[in-house]
Amino acid sequence: MTVKEIASVLEELAPLAHAEDFDNVGLLVGDPNQKVSxxxxxxxxxxxxxxxxxxxxCNLIVSFHPIIFKGLKKITGRNYVERVVLKAIANNISIYSMHTALDNSNLGVNAKICEVLGIQNPKILIPKHGTIKKLTTYAPLKQAEAIKKALFNAGAGSIGNYSDCSFGTEGRGSFKPGEGTNPNTGKVGELHYEREEQIHVIYSFEKEKKILQALFQAHPYEEVAYEINTLENPNQDIGMGMIGMLETAIDEKEFLKQVKQRMKASVVRHSQLLDKKVNKVAVLGGSGAFAIAAAKAAGANVFITSDIKYHEFFQAENQMVIADIGHFETEQFTKDLLVDYLIKKIPNFAISLSESITNPIKYL
Incomplete structure (x- = not known):
C-alpha cells in the first residue's frame, strides 16, 4: 500500500475536513505515492x-499530534521539530498527523476515554455547526428513484442512525434547449414541460464532491439543476468532547480514584467536591477549559479534561466537579485506538504501536 492509500483509510475514521481551522493535519512529511513497508x-x-x-x-509514522504546527522558514536542526523533520526526510520516513480531526470524530479520542472509563451511550458534547448541507435537485419522475439511490450510495441522506433520508415534491419543470444542446428529452428550440420530482437530501460537508459526482453521473439531463445550502443544525456526529452515563451512580471520591487508576494518572487536580453521586460524566481529551460551560449546561456531575488554569477551576461554581488528569493522560490511549482500527481495516499489514513514552511532563 502507499502512504496515500493508508491516509484514505485513516480519513474514513477522521476526515481531515473535520479538523479545526488552526490545526495542521494530514501528510506533513513525505511522498504520498511512497510504498509503505x-x-x-x-x-x-x-x-x-x-x-x-x-x-x-516502518517508513510511515501516524502521529496524533502534528510535529509541524507553525510554518518552518528554515530546517537546520536547531530545535527538536527541525531535527525530527531532517531525520525523517533523511530516512525516507513519512509523517501523517490526525489531531483535531480525530478529536472531532465520534469514534475518536473522546470515545476511547469513554470506553476506558465505562461511560455508556456517549454523545458529542459540543456538536459542530455549519457542517451539514442540503442538496436540492430536480429529476424526471421515471429517474428520480435511481438518482436518490446514487446520492444515498455516495453518503447523502444520513441523519443519526437513519440512512436513505430524503424529501420529494412532484411538480412540472420547463426548459427550452438552445442551439448546440443535446437534450435527453424535448427538442432544440421548443419549450418543453416535464413531470419532475424536487429532491432534498442532507449530507456532511466533506462528502460534497463525491455526492455531486454521483448526481451528475446518475442524472439524465445534459444540464443538471441543483442548489446547495449550508444548514445551522448541529452535527451530532462531529464535535468536541463527549458526555454519557455511568452504569451505576458512584461516590465522587471513589469515581476520581477509578479515573486515576484507569487513566494511569499520577495526579488528579480537581475543583471542590460536592458530596454528590456521580452518574453523568463529560470528557474532553487535551486542553478542555473551553468546554466547561458546555459540560455544566449538559448536566455533567464531573468533567474530565486537562490543562485547567487556576481561575478556570472557579467556573465549576459548585455545579459539577472539574477534574484535570493531565494532557498526555487524556490522550494516551489514542494510539491504541488507531492501531486497533488499522489492524481491522488492513489486516496482514505491519502495524506497530510505538513503545516510546513521549509525555514531556514528569512528576516527583
Missing part, C-alpha cells in the same frame, strides 16, 4: 520515535 503509531513524533521507526522498518 510498515506503520508506526504514536502520540507525538519525537526523534526517539523516528529512531524506533527506523529500527522497526
Amino acid at each position: 510498515g506503520v508506526l503509531v504514536t502520540l507525538d513524533t519525537l526523534e526517539s520515535v523516528v529512531d524506533e521507526a527506523i529500527e522497526k522498518n
